[in-house]
Amino acid sequence: MELLVNGKKEVLKTQTNAKQFIQDKNLPLEGLVFMLNDEIIKKDRLNECILQENDKVEILCFVSGG
Amino acid sequence: MSDKFTLGGVEFSNRLFTGTGKFPDKNLIPKMLESSESEMITMALRRVDLTSPQENILNYIPKNVVLLPNTSGARNAEEAVKIARIAREAGCGNFIKIEVINDTKYLMPDNEETLKATKILAGEGFQVLPYMMPDLIAAKKMQDAGAAAIMPLGSPIGSNRGIETRSIIEMLIENINAPIIVDAGIGRPSHAAEAMEMGADAVLVNSAIALANDPVRMGKAFSMAVKAGREAYLAKMAEESKYAEASSPLTGFLRD
Numbered sequence: 001m002e003l004l005v006n007g008k009k010e011v012l013k014t015q016t017n018a019k020q021f022i023q024d025k026n027l028p029l030e031g032l033v034f035m036l037n038d039e040i041i042k043k044d045r046l047n048e049c050i051l052q053e054n055d056k057v058e059i060l061c062f063v064s065g066g
Numbered sequence: 067m068s069d070k071f072t073l074g075g076v077e078f079s080n081r082l083f084t085g086t087g088k089f090p091d092k093n094l095i096p097k098m099l100e101s102s103e104s105e106m107i108t109m110a111l112r113r114v115d116l117t118s119p120q121e122n123i124l125n126y127i128p129k130n131v132v133l134l135p136n137t138s139g140a141r142n143a144e145e146a147v148k149i150a151r152i153a154r155e156a157g158c159g160n161f162i163k164i165e166v167i168n169d170t171k172y173l174m175p176d177n178e179e180t181l182k183a184t185k186i187l188a189g190e191g192f193q194v195l196p197y198m199m200p201d202l203i204a205a206k207k208m209q210d211a212g213a214a215a216i217m218p219l220g221s222p223i224g225s226n227r228g229i230e231t232r233s234i235i236e237m238l239i240e241n242i243n244a245p246i247i248v249d250a251g252i253g254r255p256s257h258a259a260e261a262m263e264m265g266a267d268a269v270l271v272n273s274a275i276a277l278a279n280d281p282v283r284m285g286k287a288f289s290m291a292v293k294a295g296r297e298a299y300l301a302k303m304a305e306e307s308k309y310a311e312a313s314s315p316l317t318g319f320l321r322d
Contacts, residue, residue: 065110
């Protein structure tokens with residue numbers, strides 16, 4: 001299935017949940033903000049959140065800035 | 067004698083706010099916070115670079131320092147509001163620095179869009195600190211829209227040119243009830259002292275500290291300057307005059 005991840009098209013071969021998706025990308029869970037279709041998914045709900053075709057995913061974090 | 071600054075329901079004993087931007091080594095940030103005793107620091111929200119993930123800047127900020135996320139990247143009010151809501155949802159607290167910038171040459175803030183975002187976010191319970199081009203009318207509107215403080219720039223971001231907007235900031239200090247925090251362009255501790263002597267409630271300094279040869283030491287220098295400027299303001303400085311006024315009594319005995 002095709003998703004939009006941080007503005008870029010990505011193809012997922014198998015169905016997965018948000019937590020697994022993040023881990024598959026070798027990203028630490030801590031410090032990340034995960035948004036699905038413009039809604040923030042809290043950390044304790046990531047494993048319940050199943051990604052679907054055409055979902056818009058934004059993975060954000062806090063960085064240095066003035 | 068206590069001279070605390072209450073902003074958004076939080077009591078600050080240090081009137082120097084700082085930023086996390088531009089440090090050559092992020093490990094300097096907690097050391098700078100310790101040397102400067104700054105109690106509030108800014109950060110930004112960005113997409114994770116999935117090819118090369120950035121480190122979480124919050125790892126470098128001690129728990130007792132108040133987080134001030136900014137809406138950098140926003141080109142209009144709608145984007146600023148979106149970033150603010152995400153930052154709060156992500157656990158950053160209620161403070162938000164509104165930064166709406168379309169101009170890449172001077173990084174001038176868009177006062178009109180900043181005002182729109184201020185109205186919306188203040189209405190949602192944020193403690194809004196709008197970063198703005200000093201303008202008395204715009205500042206009044208932002209105050210009336212519910213801003214917790216007004217943050218006029220001294221000179222362009224990162225320019226280190228000091229309080230070029232002095233006369234307008236003086237207008238704001240005299241006529242705006244909301245606290246005035248001078249943000250951007252402060253390049254030297256003496257600039258920070260100048261802002262505080264004028265009666266500003268606080269200053270926000272990022273580039274001048276981060277890009278100093280010794281950011282930890284510079285943080286301390288700025289903290290001392292802010293305290294000096296504030297003490298001078300409270301002590302009420304003596305007036306300037308056109309002509310000399312002798313400090314020692316005129317002597318008559320040498321001529322008798």
